[in-house]
Each structure stands twice: as structure tokens, then as C-alpha cells.
Amino acid sequence: MTEFIDPRLAPKTGLLRNKVGERTKIALDEAEGGLSFARLIQLIDHPANPTNFGKQDLSCGVVLAGHGIEDHR
Numbered sequence: 100m101t102e103f104i105d106p107r108l109a110p111k112t113g114l115l116r117n118k119v120g121e122r123t124k125i126a127l128d129e130a131e132g133g134l135s136f137a138r139l140i141q142l143i144d145h146p147a148n149p150t151n152f153g154k155q156d157l158s159c160g161v162v163l164a165g166h167g168i169e170d171h172r
Contacts, residue, residue: 109116114127121127148157 105112107115109122112122114122114124117127117130119127119130147170
């Protein structure tokens with residue numbers, strides 16, 4: 100029987116595959132923090148239209164729900 104290999108993990112690092120190309124946990128955590136902060140600033144500068152809550156924002160793949168932001172990518 101073969102051992103299960105999670106396809107979401109990069110074989111050499113054991114980290115989640117990522118589009119920013121980071122290869123260490125610390126670097127990936129920092130990149131994730133920076134990207135999350137940038138998205139927060141976008142939402143502060145351009146708040147969601149309350150009439151569209153619950154509908155998918157097709158530009159980023161995020162669903163704006165009544166109690167927060169949920170990632171459904």
C-alpha cells in the first residue's frame with residue numbers, strides 16, 4: 100500500500116503550494132500577512148455594497164457574508 104501524498108503540499112518543502120513562490124514557513128506567513136493587510140485596505144477604501152452581501156465578488160473570489168469575509172476559492 101502506498102502512502103498518501105497530499106497534492107496541496109510542495110514535495111520539497113512540505114508547505115502549501117503558493118502563488119507567491121515562498122519556500123519557508125516564515126516567508127509564507129509574512130507574505131500571507133501582507134496580502135491579507137492589502138486586501139483589508141482595499142475593503143476599507145472600497146467597502147462592499149450592502150445590497151450585494153452574499154453574492155460573489157468575481158474579481159477576487161471572495162464571498163461577502165453578513166458576518167464577515169469568507170474565502171470560497
